[in-house]
Amino acid sequence: MPSDSRISKVQELIYEIRVGEVMKTDPVTVTPQMPMSQLREILREKRISGTPVVKGDTLAGIISIEDFIKWLADREPDCPISEKMSKDVQTLYADEPLTQAVNKFEQYGFGRFPVIDRESQKLRGIITKGAIVEGLLRKLEIDHIEEEQVYRRRIKHFFEDILADRVSLFFRYEVAGQDFKRAGEGASRLKSSLRRLGLDPQIIRRVAIATYEAEMNLIIYTKGGRIRVRVEPQEIVVRVEDSGPGIPDVEKAMQPGYSTAPEWVRELGFGAGMGLTNIRKCASRMGLHSAVGKGTTLNIHIVVENGVTRGTEGIDSAA
Amino acid sequence: MKLKEIEKILGAEIITGAELREKNIEMACGSDLMSDVLSFMKSESLLLTGLTNLQVVRTAEMSDLAAVCFVRGKKPDREIIEMAESKNIPLMTTPLPMFESCGRLYQEGLSGCSEYKR
Amino acid sequence: MELKELIQQLNLGVRSARGHLEREVTGGYASDLLSDVLAHAQEANLWITLQVHQNIVAVASMKNLAGIVLVNGREPEQETVEKAEAENIVIMVSAMPTFELVGKLYSLGIPGMER
Structure with missing residues (x-):
């Protein structure tokens, strides 16, 4: 303060x-x-x-x-x-x-x-x-302690206070391709927002890491795209879309270590073919759809059975 | 092990976050591949790396790392330092190469990320 | 110290050039950046890395390194093994991450810099 x-x-x-x-x-x-x-x-x-x-x-x-x-x-x-x-x-x-x-x-x-x-x-x-x-x-x-507690449990109140059959929060981040300097800004802003909402730190970490990897893919391989995040009481879904070039062999792309990254990307510490493997590790469920020349959609589902505010399923146990 | 002990063992210089010298570091990892860091590193650990770009700080932010130490005398530029400051991530630099840094810290009792048991 | 001694002590898997395990190791170099290894590794260093593609063999050969250890359970690509066999470069594997493997090599007396 x-x-x-x-x-x-x-x-x-x-x-x-x-x-x-x-x-x-x-x-x-x-x-x-x-x-x-x-x-x-x-x-x-x-x-x-x-x-x-x-x-x-x-x-x-x-x-x-x-x-x-x-x-x-x-x-x-x-x-x-x-x-x-x-x-x-x-x-x-x-x-x-x-x-x-x-x-x-x-x-x-x-x-x-x-x-x-x-x-x-x-x-x-x-x-x-x-x-x-x-x-x-x-x-x-x-007052300070109370304020922090209210802050920490904000999303819980939010979900409990809204009377509806389904409550979701939506976020959207635009990502420019090849912009290495700003790479990770979307994931960073998402992470801060989830923290401010008071989500469980281990859940936030999984969402942040998966989103960051997906954002890096947009930057390395595409002309740019968008990240859409939906937060619900029991699930967080990160949807990452781009408009090309698309992945010719999705199955191969999913293999750990498989990479088409150029050397300059490797020298930056990425492009070792671990991105999608990493995302899968953080996700409860993952879907990758691609059409060459059209684009790719990646859906990352992080299911939290006992609620996004109080997850016991940390990244360690998910790994 | 405290950050200030690591500073001493590695003959390192704290670039930013000197006020966090008393911070406890549970374990360490040495890597130049950020995907590996994102995949294997535990939160609250120290990353030793030869890379100095913004993505190192981003990775530390996403993985909730405790601190980053650049090896072989590498110094990050202003932009990187500012980002680390805003995320409250201490940065330090050691003249030692990666192998020597890992060796010394391990010998002094710091655990690696796979050995560490909570 | 000879490669075969380290292989035995640290339970490393050997993936190529099995006939060259008598090679003497004088020090270690840990890096995942090829340009860094090209610039700073010393002859007869043991190279610890996460990189698995075939370019590592060219780097090891050019710097006359004692061998390469792939960490964190990484396995070399097929092309990498073929190239390593042809150039007599010993590639080893370990399930340990860099920090621990280097820590153990260091305790066995492999230095990370000239003393």
Whole structure:
């Protein structure tokens, strides 16, 4: 996800998330009657710099380390916390959006705000800047995971959501003959699309390899052609067509190692007569029809009995 | 074996994907015929090849390979490097010939694609 | 090391020139590109390749290589065998892919470069 969309996501979140979701519940509290001399221990032990003062369930005030230092510095005799605490406490309601808290931190410069319940006025927790950051990060992380999961299972939803007797997705790629530079672009775009749809990676690999080999054949031997792909819940069919020159002896062309490729193609790493053998290995079923002077049609069927989203039949077992 | 260990064993230079040095490479294969790579190589493995053309990167992309190492000091051109970058496939180059590269990696314990058992 | 020793150790099949297995192997060269072998292989190298067509014999003969091993279960074409017999080039076959076969040859002491 690009950084600017992350930022706008945070902006959305501070309106969406409530104070109650990120606040620290069960905060350390003190009572108004507690003597000031005891406060030091509590602050040190809990590693906090301030704490709400609570009478029963109700917030009576707040006392911070600054108040404590001032009491020490003035060398006053010991007294109850209620005498030194701030009584005019700025609070937040648990149901307020985070943006409200952010504004308050900016406005007052305090390190913390007690969070109270709007109806009962009882203390529910305490919120710090750290808690806000933590809460935002947590939420971003969860959203990200959820987004990926939705993404990954997109095709499953797609097939389940469309009510029809038959649902298919069609793709079509045009391939120019002899264009070695762009060879594989069709297969590459197909692979990315299938990945984005959330298909099983092993199925994608089989489709990609078979399509790539077929695309190479179009480029090496023909003036060009097209690749049509049909994705259905239980089957993927790749149909590769060209308009010539056609294969004189289809049976011979299917033999492993048989090749009519010129030397320059071999030097590029192809044309060793393994293309069709490879395609057959990836396919559940394959059909090759050719007429000399007219053209060739190759149908590659990849059947996935337990669904294209959850194939267990990987390329290894198919091999 | 990690990519960075392969880099060291082969005295190789990482051309692109240096941030993936910690990536684990399960096995390796040496070939100049892409059809064979497409047919026999397992995903997540290293391809050693003397070929430097766009089809090598395409093949690596289709087969979900972990990385490609060019042998005998071959260096790919800009276009190939850019394609590999966009597909997140690390490329490296070693001055060693294919035979020596395979020999050293095998001796250091890297498996071949047919031996490897998941 | 002699060819016949490697054939025995690595269980290689011999497809041509059976009378020439005493040939000494001084190093190895692995490549599927004929032009590369022509340019860089050394005399008495054992050539590991996937290529099966008859041009491999011409290349091996021209560079005076010790022999050719076809990997990954490849078998030579008929014309290739005939040509190899005529030129006394030993063609061997292995079910192993290049990486493993080379790895094993290397452990037997066949180097991939001059030391």
